[in-house]
Amino acid sequence: xxxxxxxxxxxxxxxxxxxxxxxxxxxxxxxxxxxxxxxxxxxxxxxxxxxxxxxxxxxxxxxxxxxxxxxxxxxxxxxxxxxxxxxxxxxxxxxxxxxxxxxxxxxxxxxxxxxxxxxxxxxxxxxxxxxxxxxxxxxxxxxxxxxxxxxxxxxxxxxxxxxxxxxxxxxxxxxxxxxxxxxxxxxxxxxxxxxxxxxxxxxxxxxxxxxxxxxxxxxxxxxxxxxxxxxxxxxxxxxxxxxxxxxxxxxxxxxxxxxxxxxxxxxxxxxxxxxxxxxxxxxxxxxxxxxxxxxxxxxxxxxxxxxxxxxxxxxxxxxxxxxxxxxxxxxxxxxxxxxxxxxxxxxxxxxxxxxxxxxxxxxxxxxxxxxxxxxxxxxxxxxxxxxxxxxxxxxxxxxxxxxxxxxxxxxxxxxxxxxxxxxxxxxxxxx
Numbered sequence: 001x002x003x004x005x006x007x008x009x010x011x012x013x014x015x016x017x018x019x020x021x022x023x024x025x026x027x028x029x030x031x032x033x034x035x036x037x038x039x040x041x042x043x044x045x046x047x048x049x050x051x052x053x054x055x056x057x058x059x060x061x062x063x064x065x066x067x068x069x070x071x072x073x074x075x076x077x078x079x080x081x082x083x084x085x086x087x088x089x090x091x092x093x094x095x096x097x098x099x100x101x102x103x104x105x106x107x108x109x110x111x112x113x114x115x116x117x118x119x120x121x122x123x124x125x126x127x128x129x130x131x132x133x134x135x136x137x138x139x140x141x142x143x144x145x146x147x148x149x150x151x152x153x154x155x156x157x158x159x160x161x162x163x164x165x166x167x168x169x170x171x172x173x174x175x176x177x178x179x180x181x182x183x184x185x186x187x188x189x190x191x192x193x194x195x196x197x198x199x200x201x202x203x204x205x206x207x208x209x210x211x212x213x214x215x216x217x218x219x220x221x222x223x224x225x226x227x228x229x230x231x232x233x234x235x236x237x238x239x240x241x242x243x244x245x246x247x248x249x250x251x252x253x254x255x256x257x258x259x260x261x262x263x264x265x266x267x268x269x270x271x272x273x274x275x276x277x278x279x280x281x282x283x284x285x286x287x288x289x290x291x292x293x294x295x296x297x298x299x300x301x302x303x304x305x306x307x308x309x310x311x312x313x314x315x316x317x318x319x320x321x322x323x324x325x326x327x328x329x330x331x332x333x334x335x336x337x338x339x340x341x342x343x344x345x346x347x348x349x350x351x352x353x354x355x356x357x358x359x360x361x362x363x364x365x366x367x368x369x370x371x372x373x374x375x376x377x378x379x380x381x382x383x384x385x386x387x388x389x390x391x392x393x394x395x396x397x398x399x400x401x402x403x404x405x406x407x408x409x410x411x412x413x414x415x416x417x418x419x420x421x422x423x424x425x426x427x428x429x430x431x
Contacts, residue, residue: 041098041113041121042135048110049101054094061088068099069108070126078124082132086122088114118205137199141208147191147406150184164196166207169256174210174224174238176252179217182260190215191406193399209236212403225399227392229384237381241400243389247381250318250373251296251342254326254362255287255349281370282327282361289358291349293326295340296362304332311352316340327361328353 037044051068065075082088095116099109112124119139124132146167148157158168171192172181195208213224223241228234238246253260260283295316302323303315312329330350340346351358364373384392 041123043100043111045100047103049103049106051099051101051109052096053098054096055091057093059091059093061091064097065112065126074126078126078130081130082124086124086132086134088122088124088132092116118199118203139205140198140201141195142198143211144194144196145192145406146194147189147408149187149189149408151186154181154184154190164204164207167192167194167210170194170207170210171213171215173256174213174246175215175222177248178222178246179215185218188215188217189408191403191408193403193406210238212399214403223400223403225392225396227384227388227395229388237384239384239392241396243384243392243396245381245383249297249342249379249381250322250324251294253283253285254293254296254324254360255285255291256294260285282325282363283373284359284361286357286359287349289330289348289350292345293329293347293349293360295342295344295346296324297322297342299324299340301334301336301338301340301346304334304336307353309354311355312347312350313353314346316346321367323365325363325365327363328355328359 035046038046062075062079065078066072070078079088091114095114097115098111098113100111100113101108102110109126112122112126114122116122118137120134120136122132122134124130146158146163148161148163150157154171155168159165171190175181191214192210193212194210197205197208199205209226210224211226215222215224224238224246225241226236227239228236240246293314297316297318299316299318301314302317303313303325306312310327312332313325313327314329314332314334315323315325317323326347328350329347329352332347334340334346349358349360355361362373364371364376366376
């Protein structure tokens with residue numbers, strides 16, 4: 001069985017129950033006697049009759065209004081009144097919309113609300129002072145904590161425990177040069193402090209970043225702390241508890257959380273060619289079609305082209321020593337002469353050229369000769385400056401203490417502890 005848990009706030013290493021709020025029996029009774037408002041889209045929906053529907057193929061705003069009890073002259077007036085403030089011309093199939101009816105008049109709706117995505121909605125008042133407006137929802141950045149003990153894979157541990165799946169890819173990126181996530185051991189464990197973005201208090205719209213992490217692999221500890229290295233440009237990097245940069249000048253691979261399907265092998269034999277030796281001078285990373293392919297280091301694009309064998313491919317020159325190449329792309333995203341930064345999307349995984357499945361063949365040159373990047377001692381990323389090192393160590397101290405206080409729970413006591421922490425309020429950072 002797999003286990004990980006999430007704490008929505010962190011009080012201290014002592015029991016949260018000591019700080020739990022107290023409610024008198026009278027205040028509880030008062031609450032039970034009241035119907036709490038159901039506030040959505042700026043309205044208390046308890047005050048309306050609400051009809052929920054979805055946009056169908058070929059629906060227009062005018063047709064929808066007419067189908068719901070508003071005659072054509074009024075439709076024309078509504079469209080004319082919201083012109084210039086709200087466009088309802090592009091309605092997306094399958095998206096939700098609502099009509100709010102006054103409980104005194106259920107023949108004609110009073111408001112129309114349309115939800116094109118999780119971040120915004122449109123409101124049209126359909127009578128009296130007719131108006132239309134687009135409302136962008138407030139996005140809250142919430143600090144989260146998670147920890148887990150691995151019994152099978154990191155993916156199954158995180159996803160099976162209801163933690164945001166994006167945490168897997170961010171952890172793989174942070175520890176790209178420290179830990180091979182495809183060779184984890186049973187009993188490896190982790191804990192993370194990270195931020196996630198929410199709208200409507202509960203709807204996640206994605207992870208923000210990892211602030212601090214601890215990963216114990218083969219009983220060896222690996223710390224990681226996010227730290228701003230350039231205040232002016234807002235650049236950050238990850239360092240361990242000794243202020244050593246966790247990254248290298250090159251990423252470990254061109255796709256995130258990848259699986260190596262074929263390694264660099266000069267003596268590879270292919271059955272299709274009569275079991276003859278056909279050297280493979282690249283490393284194949286299997287991934288789904290459309291997966292972003294990333295430049296593994298800063299450099300200049302010297303080739304962005306197509307050949308029958310390579311399919312769509314890109315070659316990047318990094319300096320006078322190193323160059324990399326990326327084959328079989330579905331589509332390229334860079335042009336010759338363009339300077340790209342490490343981690344920039346240069347194309348997407350495909351099956352063009354000579355390939356039997358979706359992957360990117362990653363080739364690596366050193367002094368003009370193709371080599372295996374996993375056997376090369378590649379240069380470290382730029383170390384932290386001495387000036388910043390003092391600031392980093394001061395910043396690190398309370399964050400490391402906070403991280404160390406997050407416990408690891410065994411499977412047997414997970415249910416009890418998870419329930420006991422459900423009511424806590426998330427720590428909130430201003431968005």
